[in-house]
Amino acid sequence: MPGISHKGISMPESPIRKLVPYSNGAKASGKKVYHLNIGQPDIETPEVALRAVQNFHAQVIEYSPSAGFTSYREGLAEFYKKNEIHLEPEEIMVTCGGSEAISFALNSICDAGDEIIIPEPFYANYNGFTTAAGVNVVPVTSDIDNGFALPPIASFEKQITNHTKAIIICNPGNPTGKLYTIEELEALRDLVLKHDLYLIADEVYREFIYEGTHHSILNLDGLEQNAIVIDSVSKRYSMCGVRIGALISRNSDLMETALKFAQARLSPPTFGQVAGEAALNTPQSYFDEVKAKYVRRRDVLVDGLNTIPGVKCPKPQGAFYCVAELPIDDADVFAQWILESFDYNGQTVMVAPGSGFYATEGLGKSEVRIAYVLQVEDLKNAVEVLRRALDAYPGNTLK
Amino acid sequence: MPGISHKGISMPESPIRKLVPYSNGAKASGKKVYHLNIGQPDIETPEVALRAVQNFHAQVIEYSPSAGFTSYREGLAEFYKKNEIHLEPEEIMVTCGGSEAISFALNSICDAGDEIIIPEPFYANYNGFTTAAGVNVVPVTSDIDNGFALPPIASFEKQITNHTKAIIICNPGNPTGKLYTIEELEALRDLVLKHDLYLIADEVYREFIYEGTHHSILNLDGLEQNAIVIDSVSKRYSMCGVRIGALISRNSDLMETALKFAQARLSPPTFGQVAGEAALNTPQSYFDEVKAKYVRRRDVLVDGLNTIPGVKCPKPQGAFYCVAELPIDDADVFAQWILESFDYNGQTVMVAPGSGFYATEGLGKSEVRIAYVLQVEDLKNAVEVLRRALDAYPGNTLK
Numbered sequence: 001m002p003g004i005s006h007k008g009i010s011m012p013e014s015p016i017r018k019l020v021p022y023s024n025g026a027k028a029s030g031k032k033v034y035h036l037n038i039g040q041p042d043i044e045t046p047e048v049a050l051r052a053v054q055n056f057h058a059q060v061i062e063y064s065p066s067a068g069f070t071s072y073r074e075g076l077a078e079f080y081k082k083n084e085i086h087l088e089p090e091e092i093m094v095t096c097g098g099s100e101a102i103s104f105a106l107n108s109i110c111d112a113g114d115e116i117i118i119p120e121p122f123y124a125n126y127n128g129f130t131t132a133a134g135v136n137v138v139p140v141t142s143d144i145d146n147g148f149a150l151p152p153i154a155s156f157e158k159q160i161t162n163h164t165k166a167i168i169i170c171n172p173g174n175p176t177g178k179l180y181t182i183e184e185l186e187a188l189r190d191l192v193l194k195h196d197l198y199l200i201a202d203e204v205y206r207e208f209i210y211e212g213t214h215h216s217i218l219n220l221d222g223l224e225q226n227a228i229v230i231d232s233v234s235k236r237y238s239m240c241g242v243r244i245g246a247l248i249s250r251n252s253d254l255m256e257t258a259l260k261f262a263q264a265r266l267s268p269p270t271f272g273q274v275a276g277e278a279a280l281n282t283p284q285s286y287f288d289e290v291k292a293k294y295v296r297r298r299d300v301l302v303d304g305l306n307t308i309p310g311v312k313c314p315k316p317q318g319a320f321y322c323v324a325e326l327p328i329d330d331a332d333v334f335a336q337w338i339l340e341s342f343d344y345n346g347q348t349v350m351v352a353p354g355s356g357f358y359a360t361e362g363l364g365k366s367e368v369r370i371a372y373v374l375q376v377e378d379l380k381n382a383v384e385v386l387r388r389a390l391d392a393y394p395g396n397t398l399k
Numbered sequence: 400m401p402g403i404s405h406k407g408i409s410m411p412e413s414p415i416r417k418l419v420p421y422s423n424g425a426k427a428s429g430k431k432v433y434h435l436n437i438g439q440p441d442i443e444t445p446e447v448a449l450r451a452v453q454n455f456h457a458q459v460i461e462y463s464p465s466a467g468f469t470s471y472r473e474g475l476a477e478f479y480k481k482n483e484i485h486l487e488p489e490e491i492m493v494t495c496g497g498s499e500a501i502s503f504a505l506n507s508i509c510d511a512g513d514e515i516i517i518p519e520p521f522y523a524n525y526n527g528f529t530t531a532a533g534v535n536v537v538p539v540t541s542d543i544d545n546g547f548a549l550p551p552i553a554s555f556e557k558q559i560t561n562h563t564k565a566i567i568i569c570n571p572g573n574p575t576g577k578l579y580t581i582e583e584l585e586a587l588r589d590l591v592l593k594h595d596l597y598l599i600a601d602e603v604y605r606e607f608i609y610e611g612t613h614h615s616i617l618n619l620d621g622l623e624q625n626a627i628v629i630d631s632v633s634k635r636y637s638m639c640g641v642r643i644g645a646l647i648s649r650n651s652d653l654m655e656t657a658l659k660f661a662q663a664r665l666s667p668p669t670f671g672q673v674a675g676e677a678a679l680n681t682p683q684s685y686f687d688e689v690k691a692k693y694v695r696r697r698d699v700l701v702d703g704l705n706t707i708p709g710v711k712c713p714k715p716q717g718a719f720y721c722v723a724e725l726p727i728d729d730a731d732v733f734a735q736w737i738l739e740s741f742d743y744n745g746q747t748v749m750v751a752p753g754s755g756f757y758a759t760e761g762l763g764k765s766e767v768r769i770a771y772v773l774q775v776e777d778l779k780n781a782v783e784v785l786r787r788a789l790d791a792y793p794g795n796t797l798k
Contacts, residue, residue, distance in 0.1 A: 002595050002597050002624065003508070005507060005509050005510045007507075041459070045457075045459050054455075096495050108403060108404060109404050112406075128660070134510075134511050166401075225401065238459055241668065243665075243667070254403065266642075275460070
């Protein structure tokens, strides 16, 4: 029988995949499962985007240009301009989700064996994109006790080798909710300029800022040739399924290289682009309402979690995730136990164990990632379930 | 300034990209350009698929499962069953176009430096997918004089090394239109079984067969663990822009590995899957009409080409491309000249130079690929333009 590649074998599984049978088992036994593990918002997609697809009356659904429809790229340039980011349409490439934008960026700047530095905990799928590209992740650990602030620049610099090509940040962060300050970003800028690296910023949650101001790395002076931004319509307009993202850079060599990868896969999805272009006309009131909703959810969740004995959860400034430290020593075991062996009034929760968000072996074992994409009442119930579960859990380290 | 990867530098450009400015120039100077270079059919997308998208009334466009909607995978299994291919839904993974299916397959079975054998001329983007995966293409040359029949098995076997992981075929072929016989496929089967390789068949044109019978490698006895099929809705239903394909294999290790790559990129496009699932109900009359149309186009084009002095074009048995040998010694130069310096009654043509479809340096220089996706009258005019152009061309080798 023919074999599987080392690359394929080393591709990470989703951090929650192992739990899915237990979640299904819990549901089969009649329990209600609150899904705190997923990043699929329940917010409605803007009407204007849905209607544009329903009213799209082409008779042939043709390939679009490989870099996306020109009208959409022009529209995106206008959108960023309104957000004080000045871009030409040629500096924006439409991709199949933010995922594809990251893959294009990695393949354009890295060969097999090259290295990318990422502050951990980080979005688990970065492991997948780097593995697929044959690139090694070098983590720099951030600390829950200072709200996952950017680790000291010296700890990044220590990791830079001849193989280092870039630093990746997610701002605001999935899974931490951390919003980097301008000082943190400028320190990263100075570092990448000093060592001639790229700075890749995943800014897909930029509309979800609850405290402070979002600073795009595209606005950092002097970083024009080094800055690569990953964007996506998935969370902004709650339409994860349309699979539309963007790769943004003012570095024309990079964009020309990425275009060759884009040409090989022909084009991004047409219907998704129709939705994305129409969504540019989403009224500000939509975002205001969504933001108010998330602030309330965050407060209910995080304030609630912090009242549970032994739980520590810094308040996120953006996105819709938080990382909580629990009084447990193996979140994988706990996450399985709570689904399999626990319920409170017929309810239980599914959480994402923290270790999947760390590259350093052994870290994150007492942490979980919780997404606050549920209704406030459900979040209140979920916090109560967690409180009772930790109280009942034989492995509670406070005991 | 930070650099570009070797991988990025070695990514091939589209074979026609260099010609685009000349095509635009020809149009700007008022010439009508017949696009014989593209594979975008003018056939209408089935009404049933378009209507399903227009009537899709979800309020949140959510991620779908990473392997695609279950209902769609079940529908695809039914579809293949009707085509005498017996599959379980788990043996079918929905991808973002056939392109993504090839990438998943390559990454699942190959590490950097591994080799894939492909009979040339082949679909130019295979070069892109292999380069992105860090894989080397080893070509085996087929011959226009026998209609691009499968090269002798001995010439494949000669190329097999410790690094060889698979043989890729496209059946029926882009760019050749060649439909492999059952004997050719069985010979390939015996070879891959002997050497424990995968056989990857790109069968995206399987509905477009004009002579003979299509044999899927999924129906070859004994090949269950070695057969990987790439499929797509792009050409079948003339909806290239929806970006929906499929990776098909009965090898569960392979499918589980591919699923990890699929999970990293989250999900295939939702709207495209809605269109794809609805398109399964396309009436047979649609295919009958389309096929009749292509047979007529093929005959007009290929019979016409073969009446031009010095032109040789084997008649394709499937797909909607042909490779023609012209009395020229550099098709890149000719393709540029015909756009830039020639017209017949204000008309000219754009063709894809053959060298882009060969991996062996220097081959295909007197060949062009022509797609017959235009109306019959346009094809007649295009043949006449080509006849006059070759007559006028200073580099005509008959002169």
